Amino acid sequence: KMDTSPALLLLLTLAFCCPGMDGQSLQIKVRSPKDISQLRVGQKLELECHTDKNHGASWIRQDRSGTLHFIVFINSISRATFEGNLKTSTRFEASKDSTIHRLAVKSFTPQDQGSYFCVMNFNQMLHFSPGQRAFLPVAPSTPAPTTQGSTTAEPKMQEDLNFFCHIFIWVPLAGACLLLLIALAITIMLCQRKAPHNPLQIHLCSESPALPSGTWMFWQSGEAADNQNTANAR
Template sequence: GCCGIQGQKYKMTARFRDSKITHPILGQRLELECLPTERDSGVSWMRQDKDGTLHFIVFISSLSRTTFIGNMGTSARFQAMRDSSFYRLVIKSFSVQDQGNYFCLINSNQMLHFSNGQPAFIPVPTTKAPTTAAPTTQGSLTKTETCLKTPAPETSKQKGLNFFCDIFIWVPLACGCLLLLTALVITITLCQKTRRRRCRCKR
C-alpha cells in the first residue's frame, strides 16, 4: 500500500464518511472523507485498482475548487468539496469499475504525502455447494436386487467361456469312457463264449 515519505510525521486519514459502512453497495451513493492533520493547500483523491495502478480522480483546493481528470471542473461520476477541515469525495453511483483502494494525498514542502488506503470492494456472493442426500435403505435394496437379477456383462462372458471349455474337456472324456466301456463289454462277451466252448470239449 502507499504511505507517507519515510521519516515524515505528517499523517492523513481516508475513510468512509459513514462509519457504519463496511463495503460499498452496487449502484448506491458512496461518500469518503479525508482529514489532514496540518495546514494544507489542497488535497487530491486517487484510486488504486486491483492491478496496483493509481488513477487520479480530483484535486480539491483549500478554497473548495475542484479539478477533475481532463482539467474539468465537474464530473458525471464524482462530486468533491471541502467541508470544514474535511475533503470529501462522493461517488454518485458505485459501479464495478469504481472498486479499489482510495487515497488522499497532499503536496507539502515539495513532498507528496499519502494517507492510508480505504478499501472499497463489492463483496463476492458465496454460493453453497449442493448437498447430496444419503441413499435410503429402500434405494440400497433396489440396487442390490438389480445387481443380483442382472449379472454384469463381464461375468456372463466369463461364464460362456467356461461353458465352452467344459464342453471341449468333458466331451472327449465321455467319448473315451464310452469306447472303454464298449471294449470291456465286447471282451467279457468273447471270454464267456470261449469258456462255453472249452466246457463242451471236455465232455
C-alpha cells in the same frame, strides 16, 4: 498502468524527485462516514481524508487493472481542481474543512469501482493514505437448470454398469461349463472306442479298474481254454 493526466504525472514526479527534508511524518487515512459494504448503482459514495496537517490533498482512484485515475486536487484554501483543470465536475463533489478533505461520487457506477487514495504533498514528499475499497457486491451465481437429459443420464449409466457386470460374471461361468461338457464328451468317446463288444466286457470296462494290457490278454486266453475243456467234456 496509469492515467496520463498532467496533474497525476506532476504528483508522481514530486514523489520520486523531491525527498523529504526533515523526516517529519504525516498521519493520513481515508474512511467513509456511511457503510459502503453494500454499494448500489446510483448510490452516493462519500469519502473523508483525515490528516493532522492543514495542507492541500488530491484524490485518486486505482481500478481493478491497477491503473491510477486522478480525480481532484483540493488546495489549502478549499479550492478544488478536477481532471481537465475544471472547477466543477458532473460526477464528483469535493470540499475541505480544516484537516478533513471530502470527496463524493454523486451517482456510483460500475466504472467508479476501485480503491480510493488521498495523496498529500508534505515537506516535499508525497504521502499516500491506505486505500479505501469501493466495489459493488458480487451477484450470487445461480445454479444451472437441471435438464431432463441430466436426470436420465444416471439411471442409463447404472444400467450399463449392471450389463457389464453381468458379462464379467456369466461369460467365464459359461466358458467353464462348456469346457466341462467338452471334457465329458471326449471321455465318453474314448471309453466307447476302448470298450469290447462282449456285454460282460463292457460291464467290466465301465465298473472295474483298468488292467494292464498283458493281464487282459492272459484273461482272454484262460477264458478260451475253459470253454474248450467244457466242450470236450460234453
